[in-house]
Structure formats: structure tokens, C-alpha cells
Amino acid sequence: VCDRVAKRIAEGQFDIGFQQISEIKPxxxxxxxxxxxGPIPAPYQKVTVFAAGIGKNSEHAKVAKELIKFVKSPQATQIIEEQGLEQVKE
Known part of the structure; x- marks a missing residue:
């Protein structure tokens, strides 16, 4: 069974833990x-970068493009940051 480190801390099983901020925030x-x-020092960080792609023969390319556009919007930036993630700046 795989639990969030923060869950184990909340239950009193650990006193300290290290995990992605987005996993601790809840x-x-x-x-x-x-x-x-707070975050661990930058030299010790492991950054995970997410990317989006649309299939060449996608039947929903228009909707996919709209979703990608939203993810890059100021509204999404606020949601992303509230979850402990960072939006890549172009």
C-alpha cells in the first residue's frame, strides 16, 4: 500500500517527511x-515537468487546444499555484 508521507505524519507515524508540496498541501x-x-533547497530539488500533446488524428483536437489554452491562462495559474505546483513561464 502506498500512502502519502503527509498522511503518515498526520496520523503520528512520522515526525518529519519529504514529499512534493502538492502532496502535502491537502x-x-x-x-x-x-x-x-517549505521546499527543500534548490540544488536538491527534482523537478517534474508535464507536457501536453495532441494526437495527429485526434477527433477532439479543437477541445484539446482549448484545454491547453486554459491551462496556460491566469485562472489556471491561480489554481495550479494553490495546489503547490508552479506553472512554467514561457
């Missing part, structure tokens, strides 16, 4: 049981 805040101290 256990923080007003009703959370975990304090997000």
Missing part, C-alpha cells in the same frame, strides 16, 4: 494536521 491549512515548512 494535509495543511485550517483543518490540517501537518505544517508545510
Amino acid at each position: 494535509f495543511t491549512g485550517k483543518y490540517g494536521q501537518v505544517e508545510l515548512v
Whole structure:
């Protein structure tokens, strides 16, 4: 069974843990049981980059392009950052 490190901390199984900020965020805040101290120093970070692609023969290319456009929008930026992720700036 694979659990989030933050879940184990919230349950009292660990005192400290390291995990992606987006995985810790749900256990923080007003009703959370975990304090997000901050990111580990930049030289030790492992960055995960997500990319989007549309199939050449996609039947939904227009909708896919609209989704990609939204993901790059200011509205999406706010949502992305609230989740502890960073939007790549072009």
C-alpha cells in the first residue's frame, strides 16, 4: 500500500517527511494536521515537468487546444499555484 508521507505524519507515524508540496498541501491549512515548512533547497530539488500533446488524428483536437489554452491562462495559474505546483513561464 502506498500512502502519502503527509498522511503518515498526520496520523503520528512520522515526525518529519519529504514529499512534493502538492502532496502535502491537502494535509495543511485550517483543518490540517501537518505544517508545510517549505521546499527543500534548490540544488536538491527534482523537478517534474508535464507536457501536453495532441494526437495527429485526434477527433477532439479543437477541445484539446482549448484545454491547453486554459491551462496556460491566469485562472489556471491561480489554481495550479494553490495546489503547490508552479506553472512554467514561457
